[in-house]
Amino acid sequence: MAATKQREIELLKKKRLSFSERAALTWKQMKDNKINYLMILPFMVFFALFTIIPIGASVVLSFTRFDILNPPVFIGWDNYLRMFLEDSVFLIALKNTLQFAVITGPVSYLLCFIFAWFINDLPPIARAFFTVVFYAPTLANIYFIFQYIFSSDMYGLANSVLMNLGILDEPITWLKDPDYMMNIVIFVQLWCSLGTGFLSFVAGLQNLDPSLAEAGAIDGVRNRFQELFYITLPQMGGMLMFGAVMQIASSFAVGAISSALLGFPSVDYAGHTLTLHISDFGNTRFELGYASAVAVALFALMILTKILINKLLARYSHD
Amino acid sequence: MSTKLRRTKASVVGDISTYLLLALYAAFMSLPLIYAVVQSVKPYNELFIFPPRFFTNNPTLMNFRKLFDLTSTAWVPFSRYVFNTILNTVVGTVIHIISAAMCAYPLAKNRFPGKNLIFNLVVWSLLFTGGVTEIPVYLVMSTIGIIDTYFAYWLPEIAATMGVFLLKQNMAEIPDAMIEAARIDGAGEWKILWSIVMPSIKPAWLTLAIFSFQRNWNATASSYIYTETLKTLPTALSQITAAGSVARAGEAYAASVLMMIPPIIFFIFAQSSTVKTMAHAGIKG
Numbered sequence: 001m002a003a004t005k006q007r008e009i010e011l012l013k014k015k016r017l018s019f020s021e022r023a024a025l026t027w028k029q030m031k032d033n034k035i036n037y038l039m040i041l042p043f044m045v046f047f048a049l050f051t052i053i054p055i056g057a058s059v060v061l062s063f064t065r066f067d068i069l070n071p072p073v074f075i076g077w078d079n080y081l082r083m084f085l086e087d088s089v090f091l092i093a094l095k096n097t098l099q100f101a102v103i104t105g106p107v108s109y110l111l112c113f114i115f116a117w118f119i120n121d122l123p124p125i126a127r128a129f130f131t132v133v134f135y136a137p138t139l140a141n142i143y144f145i146f147q148y149i150f151s152s153d154m155y156g157l158a159n160s161v162l163m164n165l166g167i168l169d170e171p172i173t174w175l176k177d178p179d180y181m182m183n184i185v186i187f188v189q190l191w192c193s194l195g196t197g198f199l200s201f202v203a204g205l206q207n208l209d210p211s212l213a214e215a216g217a218i219d220g221v222r223n224r225f226q227e228l229f230y231i232t233l234p235q236m237g238g239m240l241m242f243g244a245v246m247q248i249a250s251s252f253a254v255g256a257i258s259s260a261l262l263g264f265p266s267v268d269y270a271g272h273t274l275t276l277h278i279s280d281f282g283n284t285r286f287e288l289g290y291a292s293a294v295a296v297a298l299f300a301l302m303i304l305t306k307i308l309i310n311k312l313l314a315r316y317s318h319d
Numbered sequence: 320m321s322t323k324l325r326r327t328k329a330s331v332v333g334d335i336s337t338y339l340l341l342a343l344y345a346a347f348m349s350l351p352l353i354y355a356v357v358q359s360v361k362p363y364n365e366l367f368i369f370p371p372r373f374f375t376n377n378p379t380l381m382n383f384r385k386l387f388d389l390t391s392t393a394w395v396p397f398s399r400y401v402f403n404t405i406l407n408t409v410v411g412t413v414i415h416i417i418s419a420a421m422c423a424y425p426l427a428k429n430r431f432p433g434k435n436l437i438f439n440l441v442v443w444s445l446l447f448t449g450g451v452t453e454i455p456v457y458l459v460m461s462t463i464g465i466i467d468t469y470f471a472y473w474l475p476e477i478a479a480t481m482g483v484f485l486l487k488q489n490m491a492e493i494p495d496a497m498i499e500a501a502r503i504d505g506a507g508e509w510k511i512l513w514s515i516v517m518p519s520i521k522p523a524w525l526t527l528a529i530f531s532f533q534r535n536w537n538a539t540a541s542s543y544i545y546t547e548t549l550k551t552l553p554t555a556l557s558q559i560t561a562a563g564s565v566a567r568a569g570e571a572y573a574a575s576v577l578m579m580i581p582p583i584i585f586f587i588f589a590q591s592s593t594v595k596t597m598a599h600a601g602i603k604g
Contacts (some may be wrong), residue, residue, distance in 0.1 A: 006432060026432050033431035035508050040437065043422035046478035049463070051444045054455035061451075068454065115344070118337055128590045133345045136352050139533060139582050145351045148358075155367060191348070196530065200485060203522035224333075230441075238488030242356070245445055245484070253448050278450040288454065295451040302446040 025141070062293035067286050079293035090204030090294065092269045095278040096182065097252060097298075100273065103186055105251035109194035111242060115194060116201035117228065124309075131202055138195035146188050150174035175262050178270035185258050185271055192257070195250070197243035208232065223228055237313070244309045254303050274298045359383070359572035366568055373393065381561035383577075389559050389570060395547045397555070404536065404552040411535035413478040419482025424512045426483070427490035428498055436585070438487065441480050450543055460543055471543040476535070482527050489523035490516055511590055525589045532584050 017025070030037070062079055064072035083090045119130045137143070149157040152173040159171040174180050213221075214233040233240070255275030257265075262271040265280070274294060282291035358366065360378040390397040425431065426438050456475075457466070465471050493516060501511045517524060539554045557579065560571040 029432050033425075034431065036425035036429050036431045039425050039508065039512075042417045042477055043479065044437070045482060046418075046474055047444075047480065049459050050456055050475045050478045051480060052440065053459055054452035055444060055447050057455035058447075058451045083526075114427060117343075118341060128587070130345060133349050135586065136583065139579065139586055143351075145355050145358075149351070149354075155374070162385070168436040175546055191351070194348070196481075199526050199529065200523075203526040204489070206522045207492060209518065230343055235492070238491050242485055242488045245442060246481070249445055252446075253596055274446055275450060278448065282451050282453075292451045295448055295580065299447050303443060306442075306446065 013033055020223070020224075032247065056117055058292040059296055061289050062296045063286075064289045066289040066292075068288055070287075072289060074260070077288070079290050082290065083294065083297065089269055089272065090274075090277060093272045093274045096270075096272055097189060097254065097274045099182065100186065100253040100254045101248075102190065104189045104193065104254070105247055107190060108251065109197060109243060109247045111190070112195075112197035112247075113201055113240075115233070116198055116205055120205040125203075131199070134194040135199055137192050143188050143192055145263055146173070146184070150184055150261070152176060176267050178268050181262055181266060181270045185254070185261060188255060188257050196246045200239055200242055200246070205232070208235050239314055241310075244313060248302050248305050248309070250252055252298060252305070355572060359576045363569050363571075382573040385567075386560075386570040386573045386577075389567075390555075393555065393559070394477055395550075395555075399548055399556040400550060400552045403549060405471045407538060408453060408532055408535040410469075410473050411538070412528055412531040414473060415476045415479045415482055415531045416527060418477040419479040419486050419527065420512060420517060420524065421477075422483045423425065423486035423490055424508075424516055427487045428493070428495070428516075429508075441483050444480050444549070445484065457542060466543055467545050467549065469549065472535075472538060472540050476531070479531075481530065485527055486520065486523060489520040493519055514595050521592075525592065529582075529586050529589050532585050537578075 031228045055237040061072060063074060063076060065075050066072035115130075115134060119127045120133075122130065151159070152171060152175060153156075154160055154163065154171050156171070156174070158174060159168065163171070172180065174184055212235065213227060213231050215226060221227050221230060253275050255273050257271055258266065258271040259272075259276055264276060266272060275298070276290050278294050278298070280291075281294065341430060355372065357374055358378065361375045362377055362379050362381060364376055365372070365377070389538060393400075426434055460466050460471055465474060497519075498511055501515050504517070509601055539551060539552050541554065556574040560567050560574050
C-alpha cells in the first residue's frame with residue numbers, strides 16, 4: 001500500500017505525463033487522502049472566510065479609490081505611484097519602519113533564543129520562574145507604564161531621577177522630542193521582545209531529544225557552544241523558522257507602542273510607522289483603497305524579508 | 320536518571336555568571352511590572368506627588384475598593400462582562416487548539432496534493448497586517464449572520480493560523496517510525512493525532528494555549544459587537560476608567576493589575592505542567 005503510494009508520487013513528479021493522466025493521478029491521490037482533507041476542513045473553511053477572502057479583498061481594493069460609502073473605482077497602479085511620488089509622510093513611515101525592523105528584529109530574535117537557551121539547562125523551578133518573569137511584560141501588556149516613566153514634566157520618573165542625580169537641569173520632553181522618540185520606542189519594543197518567539201523556543205528546546213546530546217558528548221562535543229551549534233540548532237530548524245516569521249510580523253508591524261507612548265500622530269511624524277499610516281488612512285480618512293495599497297506594500301516587504309531569512313536558515317530548516 | 324548522564328561539563332564560573340546575568344535581566348524586566356502594582360496601591364494624592372517616589376509609605380486598597388464601587392453602578396450587571404470574558408476565553412482557547420491540531424497533523428506528517436500550497440498560505444497570511452481587513456471581515460461576518468453574537472468572538476478562533484504553524488513545526492520533529500508503528504497496530508489517523516502526536520508535543524500546545532488564552536482574555540471585538548450584554552471585561556473596564564487620564568488614574572492601575580492576574584495564573588499553571596510531563600516521560604526518539 002505504502003509502496004504503491006510512493007510510486008504514484010514519483011510518477012506524478014515525472015514531467016512526461018499528459019495532462020489528463022496527471023489529473024487522474026492527482027484525483028486518485030486526493031480520494032486516497034480523504035481523511036486528511038476532512039481533518040483540515042474546519043480550519044480551511046474559517047481560514048478562507050476570515051483570512052483569505054479579506055486579504056484578497058484588500059489586494060483588489062488596493063487598485064481602487066474606495067471611501068467606504070461609494071462603490072470602489074478602479075484606478076490601476078495610481079495608489080502605488082502616489083505612495084512614492086506624492087506622499088512624503090509615507091516615506092517617513094517607511095524609513096522608520098525599516099529602522100525599527102532592522103534594529104529590533106534581529107536583536108529581539110537573538111535575545112529570545114539566547115535567553116530560552118540559557119534557562120533551558122536550569123532546574124525546573126528556576127526555569128519556570130525566569131520564564132514567567134521574562135514573559136510577564138508581554139503577558140500583562142502594560143507598556144503604557146512607560147508613559148509615566150518618560151512623562152515630560154518633573155513628575156516623570158526618568159526626569160526626576162536624572163534631575164536628582166544632577167545629570168539634568170530641566171526636564172526633557174522625552175516623548176515629544178524627535179531626538180529621543182524613536183530610541184524610546186525601540187527601547188520599549190525591546191523590553192517587550194521576549195514574547196511569542198521566546199516562549200516557543202522554550203517549548204522547542206524542551207522537545208529536544210536528550211539522547212542526541214549524550215551521544216554528542218561521547219563523540220567529542222566539548223563545550224556548550226559546540227553542543228549548541230552541532231546538536232541543538234540542527235534539531236531546532238522548525239522552531240527557528242517559526243520564531244523568525246513571528247519576529248518579522250511583529251518587528252514590521254510596530255505601531256501600537258508608538259501611538260500609546262508618543263500619541264497619534266506623533267510630533268513631526270518622528271515615530272510614524274507603516275502600520276500607523278495604514279490605520280490613519282483606513283480608519284480616520286476613510287481612504288480604504290490607499291490604505292490597502294500601503295498594507296500590500298508592507299506585506300510585500302515582509303515576504304521579501306521572509307524569503308531572505310529562509311535562505312539564511314536553510315541550513316537548519318526542513319522546508 | 321538522565322541527569323546523571325549529564326552531557327557536557329558546565330563550569331562553575333559559567334554557571335554563576337549565567338545566573339547573575341539572568342537575575343539582572345529579570346530585575347530589569349520586572350521593574351515596570353512592580354511599578355504597576357505599586358501604583359495600584361498608592362493613595363490618590365501620592366500618584367502625582369513631587370518628587371515622584373517609586374514605592375509608597377501608605378499602601379492602600381482604596382483604588383480597588385473604588386473600582387468595585389464603580390462597577391456596581393454599571394448599567395449592565397458587572398458579572399455579565401466577567402462571564403462573557405471567561406466564556407470567550409474558554410471556548411476560544413479550546414476550539415483554537417483543536418482546530419490547529421487537526422490541521423497541523425496532516426500538514427506535518429502526511430502527503431497529499433495541495434499540502435505545500437496550504438502551508439505557504441498559512442505562513443504568508445501571518446505576515447499580513449490586520450488594519451485594512453476589518454471591513455472585508457465585517458462583510459463576511461454579516462453575510463454569514465454572526466455580527467453581534469458570540470460567534471463573532473469564537474469562529475475566527477477556528478482559523479488559527481499561528482496555531483497551525485506552531486504545531487506543524489513541532490509535529491514535524493516526531494519520528495515517523497512512531498506513527499508508522501501505531502498505524503500497524505491499527506490506529507486510525509484520528510486516534511494517532513490525539514493519543515500519540517498531541518501527548519508528545521505537550522510543551523508546544525500548552526504554549527499555544529497561553530497565547531490563545533492571553534489573546535481571548537484581552538479580546539474586545541469592538542467592531543463586531545454592539546449589544547452591551549455581549550461585551551467583555553476589557554471593554555467595560557476601559558469605559559469606566561479611561562486608562563491614561565488623571566481622573567480615576569488609581570482605579571485604572573487597579574483595573575490593569577486585576578486584568579493581568581488570570582493570564583499570569585494560567586501561564587504559571589501551563590508552565591509547571593510542561594515541566595511535569597518532561598520529567599515523567601523521557602520518551603521520544
